[in-house]
Amino acid sequence: xxxxGRKEAFLRVFATVFLVLTACLVGFDTQTKILxxxxxxxxxxxxxxxxxxxxxxxxxxxxxxxxxxxxxxxWPVSKEDLTSNYKYLAWGFYLLDQAAVYxxxxxxxxxxxxxxFAVTGESSLQWMKLCNRFTRFCTQxxxxxxxxYFASIFMAVISSIxxxxxxxxxxxxxxxxxxxx
Amino acid sequence: xxxxGRKEAFLRVFATVFLVLTACLVGFDTQTKILxxxxxxxxxxxxxxxxxxxxxxxxxxxxxxxxxxxxxxxWPVSKEDLTSNYKYLAWGFYLLDQAAVYxxxxxxxxxxxxxxFAVTGESSLQWMKLCNRFTRFCTQxxxxxxxxYFASIFMAVISSIxxxxxxxxxxxxxxxxxxxx
Numbered sequence: 001x002x003x004x005g006r007k008e009a010f011l012r013v014f015a016t017v018f019l020v021l022t023a024c025l026v027g028f029d030t031q032t033k034i035l036x037x038x039x040x041x042x043x044x045x046x047x048x049x050x051x052x053x054x055x056x057x058x059x060x061x062x063x064x065x066x067x068x069x070x071x072x073x074x075w076p077v078s079k080e081d082l083t084s085n086y087k088y089l090a091w092g093f094y095l096l097d098q099a100a101v102y103x104x105x106x107x108x109x110x111x112x113x114x115x116x117f118a119v120t121g122e123s124s125l126q127w128m129k130l131c132n133r134f135t136r137f138c139t140q141x142x143x144x145x146x147x148x149y150f151a152s153i154f155m156a157v158i159s160s161i162x163x164x165x166x167x168x169x170x171x172x173x174x175x176x177x178x179x180x181x
Numbered sequence: 182x183x184x185x186g187r188k189e190a191f192l193r194v195f196a197t198v199f200l201v202l203t204a205c206l207v208g209f210d211t212q213t214k215i216l217x218x219x220x221x222x223x224x225x226x227x228x229x230x231x232x233x234x235x236x237x238x239x240x241x242x243x244x245x246x247x248x249x250x251x252x253x254x255x256w257p258v259s260k261e262d263l264t265s266n267y268k269y270l271a272w273g274f275y276l277l278d279q280a281a282v283y284x285x286x287x288x289x290x291x292x293x294x295x296x297x298f299a300v301t302g303e304s305s306l307q308w309m310k311l312c313n314r315f316t317r318f319c320t321q322x323x324x325x326x327x328x329x330y331f332a333s334i335f336m337a338v339i340s341s342i343x344x345x346x347x348x349x350x351x352x353x354x355x356x357x358x359x360x361x362x
Contacts, residue, residue, distance in 0.1 A: 106290035113291035167348035
């Protein structure tokens with residue numbers, strides 16, 4: 001396990017921590033308020049579909065990063081793998097890393113967009129804002145989404161390392177030909 | 182300009198076309214309806230902030246891809262560049278390509294999330310749906326967002342090619358050392 005392997009492992013740990021943090025902060029975020037007279041309203045992440053999806057996607061991404069962390073230790077991609085039948089597995093890991101970061105980033109951005117409506121409302125469509133009443137709930141969600149962006153940045157760097165790990169074995173002169181062949 | 186250069190150029194043309202298509206479909210999408218008695222309501226992309234942002238981001242990304250297309254023809258990254266002071270420029274293009282695809286993908290996902298509220302509403306928050314009245318407007322926006330995802334996929338492949346173009350020059354054994362040094 002070289003210098004790259006250790007860097008990748010550290011980044012995956014950070015990404016996992018931030019993903020779990022995001023999922024927990026959103027998932028356990030509740031606030032109960034008495035609105036008018038005796039109408040009790042409880043705000044949870046289930047009120048916004050985007051937050052619900054975010055919790056599940058971030059949990060799945062955290063599990064994926066943990067699995068990849070073990071893979072880093074047990075089986076770092078080497079040049080021998082790329083000349084053998086393991087080539088498709090190495091490409092598979094690269095594509096999975098790319099897909100994971102895009103999905104997490106998209107889910108986070110969608111959740112930010114949905115939360116923006118809750119903060120500002122949309123007067124032209126008569127959607128009323130809610131964060132003036134559920135302040136603590138909205139603050140916690142905001143912190144969670146910030147953590148989600150940190151996790152996305154870590155995963156973007158991981159996907160670059162993943163690309164480096166794969167493409168450095170290829171020849172600089174001929175298309176998709178391995179080096180030293 | 183090798184096989185990779187030509188592939189990249191084609192992909193950039195496709196990405197630009199789809200980005201322009203998305204921006205135009207969203208930007209020129211209007212529908213006027215008489216709601217009650219004589220209340221005339223005109224739906225445009227300015228009603229949803231996410232669509233407004235999407236038009237500008239997609240236009241900027243299309244312009245960026247066009248510029249990169251010219252760059253592909255005039256100055257393909259070679260090994261000589263990476264050993265000279267142009268190294269930082271080559272890394273800059275790689276990072277710009279990565280940033281571009283993430284920004285376009287996030288803007289598109291946020292717009293999809295915002296449009297989902299317009300289609301389904303959110304009963305728990307008393308946000309009413311609007312697409313039952315502005316059907317043609319919503320259909321056109323849907324098609325535009327689909328084009329936006331196609332553009333994102335093209336740009337994701339371009340960013341992979343960009344990674345390949347950069348990392349294949351590096352040594353497979355030592356960290357960030359150029360090959361054949």
